[in-house]
Amino acid sequence: MPAAEPIVSINEVTKDYHLGKVVVPALRGVSLEVHPGEFISIAGPSGSGKTTLLNLIGCVDTATSGVVKVAGQDTKLLSERRLTDLRLNTIGFIFQSFNLVSVLSVFQNVEFPLLLQKKLNTQQRRDRVMQLLEQVGLAGHAKHRPNELSGGQRQRVAVARALVSQPQIVLADEPTANLDSVTGQQIIDLMKAMNRERGTTFIFSTHDTKVMTHANAVVRLKDGKILDRVTPAEAGMALASGAEAH
Amino acid sequence: MSTLKLLLQVAFRNLFKSWVNLIIGGIIFFATFLVVTGGALLDSVDSSMSRSIIGSIAGHIQVYSDKSKEELALFGGMSGEADVAAIDSFTPIKAALEKNPNVQTVVPMGTNGALITSGNTVDLTLARLRELYRKNSTEGETPERRTQIDSLKAHVRHLAELLEAEKETRKQLIRDQEQDPSEVAALAKARSEEFWAGFEKDPFGSLEFLENDLAPQVADGDLLFIRYVGTDLDAFQKSFDRMRIIDGQAVPQGKRGMLLSKYFYEEFLKLKTARRMDLIKEALDTKQKTIAADPLLTRYVKENSTQTREIVYQLDPFKSKQAVARLQDLLGSKETDLSKLVSEFLAVNDQNFETRYKQFYEQLVPLLDLYRLKMGDTLTITAFSRTGYVQSVNVPVYGTYQFSGLEKSPLAGATNLMDMVSFRELYGYLTDEKKEEIAQLKSKSGAAEVKRENAEDALFGEAAPSSLVADATPGLINENDQIGTNSAALRSEDLLKRVYAQKEIEAGMVLSAAIILKDPEQLEATLAELQNNQELKDLKLRVVSWQKAAGLIGQFVLMMRMVLWGIIVILFVVVLAVINNAVMMATLQRVKEVGTMRAIGAQRSFILSMVMLETVVLGLVFGGLGAGAGSALIHWLGNVGIPAGSEELYFFFSGPRLLPTLSASNLIVAFFLVVGVSLFSTFYPAFLATRVSPITAMQTDE
Numbered sequence: 001m002p003a004a005e006p007i008v009s010i011n012e013v014t015k016d017y018h019l020g021k022v023v024v025p026a027l028r029g030v031s032l033e034v035h036p037g038e039f040i041s042i043a044g045p046s047g048s049g050k051t052t053l054l055n056l057i058g059c060v061d062t063a064t065s066g067v068v069k070v071a072g073q074d075t076k077l078l079s080e081r082r083l084t085d086l087r088l089n090t091i092g093f094i095f096q097s098f099n100l101v102s103v104l105s106v107f108q109n110v111e112f113p114l115l116l117q118k119k120l121n122t123q124q125r126r127d128r129v130m131q132l133l134e135q136v137g138l139a140g141h142a143k144h145r146p147n148e149l150s151g152g153q154r155q156r157v158a159v160a161r162a163l164v165s166q167p168q169i170v171l172a173d174e175p176t177a178n179l180d181s182v183t184g185q186q187i188i189d190l191m192k193a194m195n196r197e198r199g200t201t202f203i204f205s206t207h208d209t210k211v212m213t214h215a216n217a218v219v220r221l222k223d224g225k226i227l228d229r230v231t232p233a234e235a236g237m238a239l240a241s242g243a244e245a246h
Numbered sequence: 247m248s249t250l251k252l253l254l255q256v257a258f259r260n261l262f263k264s265w266v267n268l269i270i271g272g273i274i275f276f277a278t279f280l281v282v283t284g285g286a287l288l289d290s291v292d293s294s295m296s297r298s299i300i301g302s303i304a305g306h307i308q309v310y311s312d313k314s315k316e317e318l319a320l321f322g323g324m325s326g327e328a329d330v331a332a333i334d335s336f337t338p339i340k341a342a343l344e345k346n347p348n349v350q351t352v353v354p355m356g357t358n359g360a361l362i363t364s365g366n367t368v369d370l371t372l373a374r375l376r377e378l379y380r381k382n383s384t385e386g387e388t389p390e391r392r393t394q395i396d397s398l399k400a401h402v403r404h405l406a407e408l409l410e411a412e413k414e415t416r417k418q419l420i421r422d423q424e425q426d427p428s429e430v431a432a433l434a435k436a437r438s439e440e441f442w443a444g445f446e447k448d449p450f451g452s453l454e455f456l457e458n459d460l461a462p463q464v465a466d467g468d469l470l471f472i473r474y475v476g477t478d479l480d481a482f483q484k485s486f487d488r489m490r491i492i493d494g495q496a497v498p499q500g501k502r503g504m505l506l507s508k509y510f511y512e513e514f515l516k517l518k519t520a521r522r523m524d525l526i527k528e529a530l531d532t533k534q535k536t537i538a539a540d541p542l543l544t545r546y547v548k549e550n551s552t553q554t555r556e557i558v559y560q561l562d563p564f565k566s567k568q569a570v571a572r573l574q575d576l577l578g579s580k581e582t583d584l585s586k587l588v589s590e591f592l593a594v595n596d597q598n599f600e601t602r603y604k605q606f607y608e609q610l611v612p613l614l615d616l617y618r619l620k621m622g623d624t625l626t627i628t629a630f631s632r633t634g635y636v637q638s639v640n641v642p643v644y645g646t647y648q649f650s651g652l653e654k655s656p657l658a659g660a661t662n663l664m665d666m667v668s669f670r671e672l673y674g675y676l677t678d679e680k681k682e683e684i685a686q687l688k689s690k691s692g693a694a695e696v697k698r699e700n701a702e703d704a705l706f707g708e709a710a711p712s713s714l715v716a717d718a719t720p721g722l723i724n725e726n727d728q729i730g731t732n733s734a735a736l737r738s739e740d741l742l743k744r745v746y747a748q749k750e751i752e753a754g755m756v757l758s759a760a761i762i763l764k765d766p767e768q769l770e771a772t773l774a775e776l777q778n779n780q781e782l783k784d785l786k787l788r789v790v791s792w793q794k795a796a797g798l799i800g801q802f803v804l805m806m807r808m809v810l811w812g813i814i815v816i817l818f819v820v821v822l823a824v825i826n827n828a829v830m831m832a833t834l835q836r837v838k839e840v841g842t843m844r845a846i847g848a849q850r851s852f853i854l855s856m857v858m859l860e861t862v863v864l865g866l867v868f869g870g871l872g873a874g875a876g877s878a879l880i881h882w883l884g885n886v887g888i889p890a891g892s893e894e895l896y897f898f899f900s901g902p903r904l905l906p907t908l909s910a911s912n913l914i915v916a917f918f919l920v921v922g923v924s925l926f927s928t929f930y931p932a933f934l935a936t937r938v939s940p941i942t943a944m945q946t947d948e
Contacts, residue, residue, distance in 0.1 A: 051944055060845050060940035081849065087940070088847025099842040099943055103259035108252065115249050116847050122248060161846070173944055 005072065007168055007201050008034040008057050013066030015052050015224075026052040028224040029066070034203060036168065039195045041212045042205040043235060044221035050205040051173055053221065057203060058091055058171045059083045071168055088116055092162030094172035094191075094204070098154040100146040106133070106157050107142040113165040132160040136190060152183035159190055163200065170194075172204035176211055188214050209235070253856055257863040266828040271868035273824060274924075277817040278869040278916050282876030284810040285912040287904075292803040294900035299796045301488040301900075302649050302658045303475055305353065305760030306769050307776065308795035309339065312786040318758055319797025320357060320475075321657060327359060328797065332673070333787075336756045337749075342781045343761060348772045350764045351485045356476040356669050356757035357661075360629035361469055367559040368461040370618075371401055372453055379449045399445065401562030402456065406436040408559060409463060432459035464559070470514055472627065474662040476669020478751050479505065485762045488652070494621035494645025500745040502665045504625060504641045508648040509659025515618045518556055519592065520611065522546040526594075527603055537596050551593040554585045557614060565613045572609045621645055624742070631674025641668045642742055651901035654893045657799065666751050673755070758795075802898070818923050825861060825927035833857065833935045840935050841942030850936040857932035861924040869920035873913055880908045 015027040027049045034040055034057075042050050055061035056068050059075050068075045071090045075083065087093075092113075100109045107129055114125045133139045136156040138149075146154055155175060162170050172191065176184030192214050195202050204215075212218050218235035220227040261267055300306055303320055310318045311331040319328040333339065336354040343352045375398045378391050410433055435441050436456065445452045479497045483489055493511070497503035512521065526543050529535045537543045561569055566584050573587040574580065581587050591610075594602045619625060624642045631637045641664060652658035763772055769791065776782060776789045793800040833840070840853055887903030890896045898904075 055941055055944055058845070058944075060944065084844070084847055084849050087845060093842075093845050093943070095842070095943060099838065101256070101839055101842070103256055103263065104252075108255070112252070112843075113846050115252050116849075116852065118249070125248075165847075 006033040006069075007036045007071060008032070008203070009067075009069040010053075010056070011067045011069075013056065013063045013068055015049075015056065015061070016064045026224055027056075027063075030221075030224070030226055032219060032226065032229075034169075034201060036201050037195070037199045039192060039202045039214070039216045040204075041215035041218045041232070041235075042203065042221060043207060043212055043218050044205075044227075045207065048221040049224040050221055052224075054171050054173050054203065054205055057169070058093065059087050088113065089165065090168050092165065092167040092170040092200075094155070094158050094162045094170060094175045096174040096177045098146070098151070098158050098178070100154055100157055100161075102146055104145075105142065106138060106144050106146070106149070109146065109157055110160045110164050113161065117165055128164060129160075132164050135194075136160045150183075151179050152186060155179060155183075155187050156190060159187065159194070163194055163198070166198075167200065169201045169203065172202065174205055174207075176206065176208060181210070184208070184211065249852075253852075253859050254863065256856060257860040260832075260860050261864055261867065264828070264832060266824075266831065267864055270821065270825050270828055271864060273817065273821050274865055274868040274920060275872040275875070277814060277821060278872030278920055279876045279879075280810070280817065281814055281916040281919060282873045282908070282912050283879055284814070285915060286876070286880045286908045287906050288803060288807050288810060289909060289912065290904055290906035291806070291898050294904060295799075295803060295898045296792065298649075298652055298655070298658060298897050298900040299800065300766075300792050301486060302652060303355070303486070303661055303760065304792040304795050305485065306763045306766055306792055307761040307773055307789060308355075308758050308792065309343065309761065309776070309782070309787045309789050310758035312788045314788070317797070318788075318790065318795050320758075320795050321660075321797055321799045327357060330757050332356075332755045332757060333759075334755055336752045336754065336759065339756075339759055339782075339785060339787065340752060342779070342785060343759070343776070345781075346772060346775060346779075348763050348765055348768050348775075349761055351481060351762045353481045353485050353760040353762070354478050354666055354752065354756040355760055356666075356673060356755075357473070358476070358629060358669065358673060359471060359473045360627045360672065362472050362625060362627055363469055366461060366464045368402065368405055368464045369457070371398055371405070372457050372461060374398055375402070376450070376453050379453070397562050397564060399442070400564070402460075403436075403442060404561075404563045404566065405464070405559055406433065406460065408555075409433060409460075410437060412555075428459075429463055433463065436460050472510070472662060473660050474504070474627075474664045474669070476664045476666050476673070476756075478666055478748075479503070479663060482663065485760070486649070488649040489647055490650055492646045492648055494643070497644045497665060498745075500747065500751065502641060502668050502742055502744070502746075503644045504665070504668075505645050505647045505663040506619075506643055507659045507662050508646040508653070509656060510662055511617070511619075511646045513656075513659070517614060517616050517618075518553070519550050520606070520616055522550050523603055523606055526599065530596075530599065537594070537599065547592070547594055551589045554588040554592070557588050557610070558585050560614050569610065569613055576605055576609065619643060627668075627672060629672040631672065635674065637672050637674060639668050639671045640742065641665075652896055654890075654902070655896035656893055657897040665746075666754065666756070667746055670754050673757075799897075814919075818919065822923055822927040825864075825924065826931060829857065829861060829928050829931035830934070833931050833938075836935075837938050837942050838945075840938040841940050841945075844938060845940035845943040853936045853938070854932050857935045858925060858928050861928040862921055865920040865924035869916065873916050876916075877908050877913070880906050884908070 010030055010032040013027055013030045014025065017024045017026055030049075030053065032053075042053060044050050052061070056063055056075070057070060059070060059078075062068070062076055070086060073086065075086075078086065093099075101112065104112070110129045110132060111125055114120055114128065120128065130139060130142070133142055136159055138153060138156055138160070141149065141153065146157065149157065155178075158175075162172075170191070175191070176187055179187060188211055191202055191204070194200055204211075206212060212235050213232040215232050217229055218232055219229050220235060261271075299320075308318055308320070311333050313331040314329065316328040316330065318330055340352045340354075343349050375395065378395050378398070382391055382395075413433070432455075436459075441452070480499050483496060491505070492508045497505060506515070512524070516524075526537065526546050529540065529543055530537070535543060537547055558566075561584070570582060570584050570587060573584075573591050574582075577587065577590055579587065579590065581590070588610075591602065591606075621643060624640045626638055626640050628636055628638045647663065649658050761776075763769060773789065773791055779789075782789060793804075843853065844850075883904075883906050885905075887905050888899070890899045890902055890904070896902065
C-alpha cells in the first residue's frame with residue numbers, strides 16, 4: 001500500500017515482564033507498521049503477546065527495547081504527562097469488559113474524554129456526543145446508567161467514547177469476547193462502519209476467526225513473535241487447520 | 247469549570263454507593279454537631295459566666311501586689327483564701343489606673359474569711375437581759391423594762407427546765423457516760439428557787455454565773471464561716487450595677503457596716519426549720535417534686551419533726567403557752583407537750599404541706615425570731631489577722647443584698663460585703679487613729695517595752711513594773727498591744743457612729759482593686775496597656791483579667807473547653823482513621839475505573855482531585871447536616887433556654903436559664919475542621935490512586 005507515513009511503527013521491540021526473579025519475555029523482537037485507515041486484527045492464542053502489543057501501541061506501557069512510534073512520536077522519549085496527552089488526543093480505547101464509569105450516565109461517559117481535552121464548549125460537546133450516540137444507536141439512552149444497559153449496548157457506548165475525541169487510532173482489546181456472537185458481530189460492524197466513514201485506524205485483538213474476517217489484514221502472533229501478516233481469508237484457513245490439528 | 251462539575255457529580259454519586267461512606271458520614275455528622283453545639287454552649291456559658299464574675303465582684307480587670315505568693319482567687323482557691331500580699335495604699339493605684347482612658351472606675355477590695363459564733367439561745371437571751379439591766383442601772387427602771395426582764399427571766403428558767411429534762415433523757419440512753427459534776431451542780435443551782443429569789447440582789451453576778459456555767463451546756467449555737475469582701479461600699483454599689491439591696495438599707499456613706507448576701511442570710515442565719523420549710527416549698531412548686539418520692543425532702547421533713555428544740559428553746563413560758571394553744575387548735579389535739587405538738591405539726595406530707603406551710607408562717611413564726619440576726623444588729627467578727635493574732639471587730643449589719651440573676655447561686659451568694667475600715671482592722675492593719683490610741687494607752691499605763699531577751703528579768707525580777715506588754719515579734723504590727731486592753735475600745739459605739747472621709751477609705755491598705763471599663767469590648771487591649779504601664783510596674787502591681795482573678799472558677803470554662811476538644815479530637819482521629827481506611831478500600835475497588843480514566847487520558851492530578859473531592863464532598867454534606875442540626879438545636883435552645891438544674895449552675899448561666907447563641911466562629915471552625923480532616927485523611931489513598939497504572943484498564947476481570 002502506497003500510503004504515506006505509517007501511523008504506528010514498531011521496530012524490533014521486545015518486552016519483558018518480571019515475575020519475582022523470573023523474567024518472562026512477552027514480546028521477542030516485533031516489527032510492525034500500521035498505516036492510517038487500516039482495520040487490522042491482531043490474532044493469536046492467549047499468552048502470545050496480543051495485549052502487550054496493544055499496550056505498547058496504546059502508550060500505556062513502554063517497550064524494554066526497540067522503538068515504538070505512535071503518530072510519529074517515539075513513546076520512550078515522552079514523559080508520563082505527554083504520554084497521557086498522546087492517549088487523550090490520538091488514541092481511543094475499547095476494552096473487553098467495557099470499562100464504563102458506573103456512576104456516570106451514558107452521555108457523561110461519552111463526554112468524559114472531551115471534558116479532559118477542554119477544547120470544546122458545552123454546546124459543541126453536546127452536539128458531538130449526541131451525534132455519536134445516534135451513530136451507535138443509543139441516542140435514546142443518553143440518560144441511562146451503564147448498569148441499565150445490555151452488554152452490547154455498553155460496548156456501543158464504549159465505541160462512542162473511543163471515537164468522541166476524533167482519535168487517529170482506536171485500539172480494541174478483545175472487544176467481542178464478553179458478548180454473544182450476534183452482538184459481537186454488530187460491534188464489529190459498527191467499528192467497520194466508523195472505519196469507513198471516518199477513516200479512523202482500528203487495531204483490535206481477537207482470537208475469534210469470524211471476527212477476523214472483517215479486517216483488512218490479520219497480524220498473527222505466537223510466543224511473542226509475529227508469524228505473518230496475512231489476509232483474513234488466509235488467517236481463517238490457517239486457524240481452522242490449526243484447530244483441526246488439535 | 248465543566249471538569250469541576252463532572253468531578254462534583256462523580257463525587258456526589260459515589261457518596262451513597264458504599265455503606266462505609268454512611269458510617270463515615272455519621273461520625274462526621276456527630277463530630278460537627280458536637281463542634282457546633284458544644285462550642286456554642288461553651289461560648290454562651292463563657293459569656294454568661296463572665297457576666298456573673300464581672301458583674302459580681304471581679305470587674306473586668308483586677309490588680310494586686312506583685313509580691314503575692316499566690317495568684318489572686320476572688321472566689322477562693324483549692325485551700326482557702328489565696329495568699330495575696332497587701333498593698334499599702336490604694337490612693338496611688340487609683341490615680342495611676344484612672345489615667346487610662348478606658349478605665350471607668352477603680353474599686354478597692356480585700357477578701358477574707360472568719361468564723362462567727364451566732365451564740366446559742368441561752369446566750370442570746372442572757373445578752374438581752376444584761377442589756378436591760380445595764381439600761382436600768384444607767385437610766386433607771388421603767389415598768390416596761392421590768393415586764394421584759396421578768397419575761398426573759400422566766401424564759402431562762404424555762405430553758406434550764408428543758409435542759410434538765412433533756413439531760414435526764416440522755417442519761418437513760420447513755421448509761422455509762424458520766425456527767426460532769428460541776429455541770430450537774432450548776433444546772434441544779436439554776437433550777438433552784440433560792441437562786442432566782444436572790445437574782446435581783448446581784449443581777450450582773452447572777453448573769454455572769456448563767457453565762458459561764460449554764461450557757462455552755464446548751465449546744466445549739468453555731469460556728470459559722472463567713473466570707474467577706476472589704477470594699478468601698480459606695481463605689482462598689484455604683485460600679486456593680488447588678489447589685490440590689492433586698493432587706494434593710496445600704497450602709498450610709500463613710501460608715502462602718504456590712505451588707506450580708508441574701509443567700510448567706512437565708513441559708514445560714516434563718517431559723518433552720520423555716521429554711522427547710524422554704525426549701526420544701528420551692529422544690530414542690532418549681533421542680534414538681536413530691537415529699538414522698540424525693541429522699542432529700544423526706545429528710546427535711548424528718549429533721550423538722552425531730553429537731554424541735556430550736557423552736558421550743560426560743561419560746562418563753564408565756565409564748566410557749568400561746569404556741570401550745572395554737573398548735574392544739576390547728577391539729578385538733580389534746581396534747582400538752584409543746585415539743586410533741588411541734589413535732590406532729592411539722593411531720594408534713596404532700597397532702598397537707600400547703601396548709602401547714604401557711605399555718606407555720608401565720609401562727610408559729612410570729613412567736614419566734616425568724617433570723618438569728620436582724621437588720622441593725624451588730625455582728626462580732628473574730629478573725630485571725632495576718633500576724634496570727636485573733637482580732638475582733640464589731641460591724642453593724644445594715645442590710646442584705648443580691649446580684650440580680652444570681653439570687654440562687656451559692657457562689658455569688660457566698661460573699662458578704664464589709665466596709666474597708668473594718669476589713670483593714672480584721673486583717674491586722676492599723677489605722678492612724680488606732681496607732682495613736684495605742685500610743686496614748688501605753689503612756690497612760692506606763693507600759694515599758696520589754697525585749698524578748700529581757701522578758702524573764704522583767705517578769706520575775708525584783709523591780710517588776712506595774713503592768714507589762716511584751717513585744718514578742720519586733721518589727722511586725724504590734725497587735726499584742728490591742729488584746730484585752732483595747733478590744734473594748736474597738737467595740738465602742740463611738741467607732742460605729744464615726745463617718746470616715748472618702749480620703750481615709752482610699753488611703754489605706756487593700757488586697758486588690760477591681761477595674762470597671764468604659765468599653766468592655768476593649769478588654770484585651772486595655773489589659774495589655776495596663777500590663778505594660780511603667781507606673782504600675784513601679785508600684786509592683788500585677789494586672790490580670792477577670793478570668794484569671796476568679797481563680798479556679800475562671801478556669802472552669804477553659805477546662806470544659808479542653809474536655810470538649812479532647813472528645814472532638816478523639817472523634818476526628820477516629821474519623822481520620824476510618825476515612826483513610828475506607829478511601830483506601832474504595833480506591834482498591836475502583837482501580838479498574840481509575841485505570842480506565844488514566845488510559846483514556848486523565849492526568850494524575852485529575853485522579854487526585856477526584857478522590858480528594860469525594861471525601862471533601864462527603865465531609866461537607868454530612869458536616870453540613872451536622873452543623874445544620876447543631877445550629878437548629880442551639881437556635882431552639884436559644885428560644886426555650888436551658889434551665890439551671892442545680893443552684894451551682896445559676897452562676898455559670900448568669901441566671902435561671904441559659905439562652906445559648908450561635909456565633910459564626912463556631913460554624914467557621916466546624917467547616918475548616920471537617921474540610922481539613924477530610925483532605926488530610928484522603929491524601930495518602932488519593933496519592934496511591936494516582937499511581938494506578940493505565941494498564942489495569944486492559945486487564946480482564948477473569
